Amino acid sequence: MKVDKHIENLKPYEGGKPIEELKRELGIEGRIIKLASNENPLGPSKKAIEAIKGVAKNVNFYPDGDCFYLKKKLAEKLSVSRDNIIFGNGSDELIELIYRTFATDSGDEILYCYPTFVEYKIIGMSFGKKLVEVPLENFAYDIDAIIEHINDKTRVVFLNTPNNPTGTVIKKNDIKRVIDSVSDDALVVIDEAYYEYAIDEDDYEELLDIYERGNVIILRTFSKAYGLAGLRIGYGIAKDEIIDYLNRVRPPFNVNIVAQSAALAALDDEEHIKNSVCAVRRGKSYLYSEFDRMGLRYVKSYTNYVLFDVNRDANFVYRELLKKGVIVRSMVGYGYKTMLRVTIGTDEENKIFISNLKEILNV
Ligand SMILES: Cc1ncc(COP(=O)(O)O)c(C=O)c1O
Structure with missing residues (x-):
């Protein structure tokens, strides 16, 4: 073969x-x-466990491909429109979808820092992309070095805050500097998988509104603080144009029926x-x-x-x-x-x- x-x-x-x-x-x-x-x-939340039990009898049906109720609830919680949200089979799947949607040319470059969440690299390698790794400086993002490595071929920049495995964060102003440095055809991904823990720290800055600034997507997940890692469900928040493109490539039933019910119940369990x-x-x-x-x-x-x-x-x-x-x-x-x-x-x-x-x- x-x-x-x-x-x-x-x-x-x-x-x-x-x-x-x-x-x-x-x-x-x-x-x-x-x-x-x-x-x-x-x-997981007890409410999520009850929801999982309740939905077990329905698994003969395909899931709702649009995650209608979950999207409605999350949109209300975040004060964004339904059209600004996409769900994935874990945020892992959204990372892959981003590659498949926005980095389709063989000359495309993908930029991320090192060390960071390993999937940016693994998925990038599976697509044969040119991967540009910018080393962390004293465990934190070196924004000047990132900006120096951005060029016309850069299609996706992954910023992970707090960063896995260092736990360090990127200042909002620094994220804005990166967004302002990429071309109109590039996407900046802000992976906030640990958002619920980070926002508990006094000086963590809320980043949600940044998605309106340009070609940006914020990724979050139900795998960490929500305790639903085994069900595989994460989400992205971006301008409707970006969500619309991702939806064209997304498999129709990517989030299963159990994950949708559990996440819906988990959102209610503050x-x-x-x-x-x-x-x-x-x-x-x-x-x-x-x-x-x-x-x-x-x-x-x-x-x-x-x-x-x-x-x-x-x-x-x-x-x-x-x-x-x-x-x-x-x-x-x-x-x-x-x-x-x-x-x-x-x-x-x-x-x-x-x-x-x-x-x-x-x-
Ligand atoms: C930074 C970061 N992003 C994304 C993920 C993947 O999350 P999910 O379970 O939603 O695919 C992880 C999981 O460890 C992570 O650490």
Whole structure:
């Protein structure tokens, strides 16, 4: 079978093993704590669970391809028009749709920073695009360097705020500078997957109105604070012209019936979001104080994860934590050879993580 070189060079996504399998392989008797994928440890909203049960009997029907009720509710919540919203099978799918809709020419360039959310690169490689990576400066976006790398061929610029895996944010004025630097044919993507956590921080600036400024799309998701990662649903907010183009390329039934019902119910459960955000705030300040006590450097995070420095081979510490049943993310593959990223868990999970870390580091 012959495939193009850019497909040949791709490596399939390696997901983590199921927890039960990992327990068996590592011979772990107790519980496994997964703090690796920035999920919500409190689970989904109870209202969402009820909605999921309620809709189970309807899964013989195709879903509503327009997400009518969900779009109506979200449009009201955000004070935007229905025509400014698109839903995707996770925001991952929207990233792919953006490529398929707006970066269709072989000479197109895609710009993002490094390290950032890995899907911008993986999807770009699958389409054989020219990918321009601008390194972060001291864990944050280097806006002057981004602007220097923008040219007439730049079709999409991905800005991830707060950025995964650093947890740092981009100032609104800096985002505007990037928007003003791209050509009329380029799209600026503002990926705010961790919006609900970020907006809880005093100095995080609301970015929603920025979509009116030009060729901009804001991406958000139900996978993180809403706790619906397993259902795959995210959304984009943009001018109606951009949404209209994306809808032409979007598969007709891309968001399943269960995800739509759960997201609709989750939007009504503000208490659940409040509790989730509170748990993260509490967990973060606990981790910060423990890291301080251990003399470990960390990056102040606007999200539900923290990047921190273990001052030795991060893969070694990652593996030792794994043996103790705690799964975090090693940052060695991202070029941070002594750093790990840990998702904030429940209070109990955070304590278990810290006590195991202390044991391993002998501090
Ligand atoms: C920055 C960022 N964007 C997008 C996503 C993907 O979210 P979804 O589950 O909606 O596809 C993630 C998931 O980790 C992320 O970290």
